[in-house]
Amino acid sequence: xxxxxxxxxxxxxxxxxxxxxxxxxxxxxxxxxxxxxxxxxxxxxxxxxxxxxxxxxxxxxxxxxxxxxxxxxxxxxxxxxxxxxxxxxxxxxxxxxxxxxxxxxxxxxxxxxxxxxxxxxxxxxxxx
Amino acid sequence: xxxxxxxxxxxxxxxxxxxxxxxxxxxxxxxxxxxxxxxxxxxxxxxxxxxxxxxxxxxxxxxxxxxxxxxxxxxxxxxxxxxxxxxxxxxxxxxxxxxxxxxxxxxxxxxxxxxxxxxxxxxxxxxxxxxxxxxxxxxxxxxxxxxxxxxxxxxxxxxxxxxxxxxxxxxxxxxxxxxxxxxxxxxxxxxxxxxxxxxxxxxxxxxxxxxxxxxxxxxxxxxxxxxxxxxxxxxxxxxxxxxxxxxxxxxxxxxxxxxxxxxxxxxxxxxxxxxxxxxxxxxxxxxxxxxxxxxxxxxxxxxxxxxxxxxxxxxxxxxxxxxxxxxxxxxxxxxxxxxxxxxxxxxxxxxxxxxxxxxxxxxxxxxxxxxxxxxxxxxxxxxxxxxxxxxxxxxxxxxxxxxxxxxxxxxxxxxxxxxxxxxxxxxxxxxxxxxxxxxxxxxxxxxxxxx
Numbered sequence: 310x311x312x313x314x315x316x317x318x319x320x321x322x323x324x325x326x327x328x329x330x331x332x333x334x335x336x337x338x339x340x341x342x343x344x345x346x347x348x349x350x351x352x353x354x355x356x357x358x359x360x361x362x363x364x365x366x367x368x369x370x371x372x373x374x375x376x377x378x379x380x381x382x383x384x385x386x387x388x389x390x391x392x393x394x395x396x397x398x399x400x401x402x403x404x405x406x407x408x409x410x411x412x413x414x415x416x417x418x419x420x421x422x423x424x425x426x427x428x429x430x431x432x433x434x435x436x437x
Numbered sequence: 438x439x440x441x442x443x444x445x446x447x448x449x450x451x452x453x454x455x456x457x458x459x460x461x462x463x464x465x466x467x468x469x470x471x472x473x474x475x476x477x478x479x480x481x482x483x484x485x486x487x488x489x490x491x492x493x494x495x496x497x498x499x500x501x502x503x504x505x506x507x508x509x510x511x512x513x514x515x516x517x518x519x520x521x522x523x524x525x526x527x528x529x530x531x532x533x534x535x536x537x538x539x540x541x542x543x544x545x546x547x548x549x550x551x552x553x554x555x556x557x558x559x560x561x562x563x564x565x566x567x568x569x570x571x572x573x574x575x576x577x578x579x580x581x582x583x584x585x586x587x588x589x590x591x592x593x594x595x596x597x598x599x600x601x602x603x604x605x606x607x608x609x610x611x612x613x614x615x616x617x618x619x620x621x622x623x624x625x626x627x628x629x630x631x632x633x634x635x636x637x638x639x640x641x642x643x644x645x646x647x648x649x650x651x652x653x654x655x656x657x658x659x660x661x662x663x664x665x666x667x668x669x670x671x672x673x674x675x676x677x678x679x680x681x682x683x684x685x686x687x688x689x690x691x692x693x694x695x696x697x698x699x700x701x702x703x704x705x706x707x708x709x710x711x712x713x714x715x716x717x718x719x720x721x722x723x724x725x726x727x728x729x730x731x732x733x734x735x736x737x738x739x740x741x742x743x744x745x746x747x748x749x750x751x752x753x754x755x756x757x758x759x760x761x762x763x764x765x766x767x768x769x770x771x772x773x774x775x776x777x778x779x780x781x782x783x784x785x786x787x788x789x790x791x792x793x794x795x796x797x798x799x800x801x802x803x804x805x806x807x808x809x810x811x812x813x814x815x816x817x818x819x820x821x822x823x824x825x826x827x828x829x830x831x832x833x834x835x836x837x838x839x840x841x842x843x844x845x846x847x848x849x850x851x852x853x854x855x856x857x858x859x860x861x862x863x864x865x866x867x868x869x870x871x872x873x874x875x876x877x878x879x880x881x882x883x884x885x886x887x888x
Contacts, residue, residue, distance in 0.1 A: 369727070370752075372752075
């Protein structure tokens with residue numbers, strides 16, 4: 310299960326990548342694997358403000374619906390329009406083309422998990 | 438004592454002595470004398486046939502639509518009721534079946550619902566229709582909540598035309614209070630329709646505007662004009678239909694850009710009954726499918742590639758999505774949807790058109806005959822287009838007129854202000870294919886005697 314080193318993670322299985330234009334947000338490979346085939350992604354509107362942990366949208370698969378939350382506080386500045394027609398990108402490339410939103414704001418490192426921390430969380434969940 | 442054979446005298450005596458009381462009446466001693474009814478003029482018991490006969494004699498004294506000229510409508514309509522509808526409904530495969538969760542044993546029910554959705558979609562002019570709702574009033578509520586969701590919960594105002602059925606508006610008020618939605622009512626002008634300009638002002642900041650067409654006072658709304666101003670204000674447009682036979686003649690609102698077309702499909706093969714059952718329908722654009730309330734049946738193929746049907750997109754629904762479901766409606770009005778489907782498929786496309794035309798023609802014929810009465814009775818909205826209902830005004834108010842026509846043996850219609858309203862205090866008269874020319878004669882003759 311891929312858990313890239315350069316990302317931050319939440320215990321609710323979102324990832325956050327800091328780049329020049331803000332913080333890109335998606336769900337992890339583990340999360341998409343648990344959901345199964347994604348058929349619809351409901352994204353927020355650009356301009357939506359959120360605190361870390363606030364619900365931003367929903368991801369619907371053939372068997373379940375899950376909410377995804379903002380890993381950081383900030384404003385949604387861009388959403389992944391491609392998901393409207395290709396929701397399966399979330400399955401195929403969760404850390405790349407399957408990104409969900411881009412937010413303004415910055416990562417509070419002490420509030421998020423590192424790759425190692427997230428791996429530990431998954432091992433705990435699997436073990437439980 | 439036998440578990441399911443009633444107690445005999447000996448058993449009763451044993452129970453009473455066990456309980457330590459003298460008679461069965463002593464069991465009711467705790468109920469105060471003041472609230473007990475002791476003087477019911479009934480014999481202690483009678484045999485089955487005597488009871489049936491007594492009730493049949495009593496019922497024969499009722500004035501009912503089937504034995505009098507009847508012009509009642511206003512949300513509940515009498516149309517042709519072919520015997521085949523009930524014959525199909527009564528089949529145990531349909532009558533006793535449960536929600537079709539298991540497609541492999543529910544293909545008949547699923548196909549019927551799929552056909553119902555297809556028929557409603559065509560009639561409403563909308564891309565998708567759901568598997569039905571309870572009735573027209575709850576369909577309106579679901580439409581409003583749907584619009585609120587589509588607008589992402591940002592617009593908490595709802596605009597409704599006053600000419601939307603007053604009882605539908607009451608149900609909406611009940612839900613709106615709990616959902617903290619603010620309902621604004623726009624009154625009609627002198628032509629029986631809301632002014633588009635006033636509607637536009639009210640629509641600012643509203644999630645949707647709902648109008649009924651043909652409306653409660655019988656007038657057909659100018660949907661294209663209304664939809665234009667509603668959309669300019671950033672609101673969604675909802676058409677409510679209470680008389681679905683009108684869709685045989687009037688294009689469904691979807692064709693004019695309405696975002697939701699919903700309402701009541703009782704006219705399609707469901708006989709009027711006190712307390713129902715009725716049949717709600719709901720149709721919208723495909724892009725908003727995921728916000729749609731209720732069940733949806735889809736067409737698919739089975740393992741061997743054969744055409745089959747199944748419930749689909751159920752992740753919107755309560756049994757999967759729990760508190761975040763689009764609606765607490767998980768079920769559909771299956772048997773009534775089947776009635777409507779059988780009725781519509783029996784009547785057919787051209788048949789529905791003909792039926793709607795004959796309703797219009799009879800209503801227009803009544804207008805001509807009323808004019809012949811010499812002006813005592815007139816239409817409240819003489820220059821507005823109508824379908825099969827009209828608001829009649831004259832020297833006597835609505836309630837009084839209903840009573841006086843009844844003494845003449847005519848069920849003249851509904852007092853238009855029964856549930857309030859800013860419109861004239863007249864009589865809502867509905868004319869369908871169930872009213873032969875003799876009914877029109879009887880109504881006009883009776884009106885001629887009232888002044």
